[in-house]
Amino acid sequence: MSNQVEQLIRTAGQLANAGRWDEAERTWLEVRRLEPHNSKALFSLGVHALQRGELAPAIELLRSARSVAPADPVILMTLVNALARQGDREAEHEVIEATLALDAYFLPALLARANWMERYGRASAAATMYRNALKVAPPPSHWPAQLKPQLEHARDVVEHYSKALGEHLETKLAETRAALDPSVAGRWQEAAAIVTGRSKPFVSESNQLLVPRLPAIPFFDRSHFPWIGEFEAKTDAIRAELLAALQSQNDRFNPYIAYGKGDPVNQWRELNHSLRWSAFHLWRGGVPVQENLQLCPLTAEALALVPQVTIGGLCPNAMFSALAPRTHIPPHNGETNARLVAHLPLIVPDGCWLRVGYEKHEWKVGEVVVFDDTLEHEAMNGSDELRVVLIFDVWNPLLAPAERDMVRAMTAAVREFQ
Incomplete structure (x- = not known):
């Protein structure tokens, strides 16, 4: 990369940060003229087109950027967003899966996969994927601002799904539960809570001596x-x-x-x-x-x-x-x-x-x-x-x-x- 191109890239970034979008875009066009396959120029021009709602040109530019930098997660997730807006179901799914193939724990891609499942009628799978994404995410107090709305939505979907599944189990298992001995009924309430995601399994964790193979009984008779x-x-x-x-x-x-x-x-x-x-x-x-x-x-x-x-x-x-x-x-x-x-x-x-x-x-x-x-x-x-x-x-x-x-x-x- 020549010194001239490096200077133009810095200038384009400064112009964009100052909100001077038209000048920034002209600068990126100059970078592309000098280096037609510069991934930063292709990506940034794709973002400019996306901001204007020009989906087809944006996707073409973002795909070109991806071909130059196939492992750049920012390019990939921006392309996912553009394809979702265009309604290209299969292409969007392909890019999401390609992103997760690079990093199976990449939070934006996990959220994108769950959102794709939700939009295309796979409610149960979406709830499971949202739950997995929440496990990977930091505590709510440290949620990144750009992902916070998605993570809040994920939490809402998981809670709604867990509640609905719990109500379904209550109805379906009522007769079987009624036949249980009272001494074991509690464990099956807990089992249902674990299945629905409302609880986690609790195991014995001793700070000094753990005696293995003793049952983990919360309250003794x-x-x-x-x-x-x-x-x-x-x-x-x-x-x-x-x-x-x-x-x-x-x-x-x-x-x-x-x-x-x-x-x-x-x-x-x-x-x-x-x-x-x-x-x-x-x-x-x-x-x-x-x-x-x-x-x-x-x-x-x-x-x-x-x-x-x-x-x-x-x-x-x-x-x-x-x-x-x-x-x-x-x-x-x-x-x-x-x-x-x-x-x-x-x-x-x-x-x-x-x-x-x-x-x-x-x-x-x-x-x-x-x-x-x-x-x-x-x-x-x-x-x-x-x-x-x-x-x-x-x-x-x-x-x-x-x-x-x-x-x-x-x-x-x-x-x-x-």
């Missing part, structure tokens, strides 16, 4: 825990000790999230070192907090009813967990699926909930709930009052006694090595 009834009967006594602690020992409630300087806080930024989520610890990391246990002797007696989870450096844990009004605990995962987490709700205003995996639970004062915290879970206090639950550890009942020994031995060996 009470029948696994014979101590629950007797434990719940002590709710009033435990609640009284909590209220006394809130009144006279408030300084013993410490921020539950307490990362040090330089530690990556990720989703915990808003709660780090904040009393919006605080804890009055009774046991912490396997160590009793004697001062607090002495202040709450009836709670300590109740906890003694629970077969203690002993995992060195990790369990048992027990605490009054206080969540301030309008506070959200973001999605996260626990340490090991060898143990489960139990909640005894003590102060629960309206608007409070716990989600574990797909299932959402609303606490009821005095009713213990046991869940696997290695499944993604989050909690919310949507009220204007304090919410408090007693949290404590229990063994996963699906582990045999010898396996519990193995959990203790393995974690001890890892810590010894470290």
Whole structure:
């Protein structure tokens, strides 16, 4: 490329940026006169023709530019746009597929393929393709301005399709679902949500020890825990000790999230070192907090009813967990699926909930709930009052006694090595 052509290309770009379109086009014509196969000139002249609505000349110029630069995605996607406006179904599809052959994850081409499917009557395939495009796209807050309308449309199409499919499944599966045992009905509600794209599969993700092949059960049936009834009967006594602690020992409630300087806080930024989520610890990391246990002797007696989870450096844990009004605990995962987490709700205003995996639970004062915290879970206090639950550890009942020994031995060996 000669110095004269390079200077003309720079000038054309400057003129276009200044909105002097006629002068820019004349400059591109001069570039083409000097270099008939200059891809930038062919492309830019094609864009000028497209802006005027001259589809046939625009497509001819863009095709010429493509022949010179067949892997230029900007040329290819501009040609797709021109062919779509012309209504050339087959040619448009060919260029979209050629673009994706160069990069199967190129977001504008994925959106173009979905749009082509939508326009030509392939609604189901279009919804699937739009969903794939949304997976490739950045978070909505970072959507590129030029793609934002298309991505918003993609989201709307996917939501409409998911809702329609969900309603169809509700109708078609009602009779079959009615025959299910209540103990397994929840998994099929979740299966339908995954099929329709309204949920993702939730699997156990342990920060320390993952015991393979244990079922990923969000909430465990009470029948696994014979101590629950007797434990719940002590709710009033435990609640009284909590209220006394809130009144006279408030300084013993410490921020539950307490990362040090330089530690990556990720989703915990808003709660780090904040009393919006605080804890009055009774046991912490396997160590009793004697001062607090002495202040709450009836709670300590109740906890003694629970077969203690002993995992060195990790369990048992027990605490009054206080969540301030309008506070959200973001999605996260626990340490090991060898143990489960139990909640005894003590102060629960309206608007409070716990989600574990797909299932959402609303606490009821005095009713213990046991869940696997290695499944993604989050909690919310949507009220204007304090919410408090007693949290404590229990063994996963699906582990045999010898396996519990193995959990203790393995974690001890890892810590010894470290």
